[in-house]
Amino acid sequence: MQAVVLAAGRGTRMGELTADKPKPLVDVGDRPLLSHGLDRLVELGVSEFVLVVGYRKEAIIDHYGDEFRDVPITYVHQRDQLGLAHALLSAEPVVGDDFLVCNGDNVIEGNLAEVLTCQRADGVDATLLVDTVSRDEAAETGVFVTDDAGRLTAVVEKPDDPPSTQVLTGLFAFSPAVFHACHLVEPSDRGEYELSDAVDLLLRAGRRVETVELDGWRANVNTPGDRRELARRFE
Secondary structure, eight states: OEEEEEEOOOOGGGGGGGSSSOGGGSEETTEEHHHHHHHHHHHTTOSEEEEEEOTTHHHHHHHHTTEETTEEEEEEEOSSOOOHHHHHHHTGGGOOSSEEEEETTEEEESOTHHHHHHHTSTTEEEEEEEEEOOHHHHTTSEEEEEOTTOOEEEEEESOSSOSOSEEEEEEEEEOTHHHHHHHHOOOOTTSOOOHHHHHHHHHHTTOEEEEEEOOSEEEEOOSHHHHHHHHHHTO
């Protein structure tokens, strides 16, 4: 299975750390942030990396070249950083069958293989690795809406009043049906095409969307403080 890794952003909240390099190449411990995430995908047995690059893309291409730990890399360019759904569409021409998607500034350790197993079931168009967080954290990301039976019915991005505390983690598996949904996404209030909105469109279209609860830990590196916290895990 291919893995599309979204690594086009600068990471403005990282301050001077990204003044001369893209956020995926900021060191965490003794290695670039992106390498820690790619390691986990190699362990899943992915067949190819599709790296979506943008800001200072040449630095990423020069660093990784044609492969990472013997897994081939294909690069695609997101010319304007207009959100994760927009970034994913950059990869549409080179993606074949079902595939993984991972945010390049995330490192996740745990039951990732369950996502692959679930996605391979007949008729599944999306499998989402999810986590349960505080209400404050839920207000900063994609949050799930469920019915009285606990079934997933919608996804809302960064709600002021979160309808639940179950959230997206930044790891997904999709069928190619997600590309059609991404094409239909409208810009959010912040002018970005949100991947959570594409998932919401799949749900509203009656597509089969499954979830897997994270059993492990995850780090979303947005600030120098996030970087220091993740680095402590590798000491």
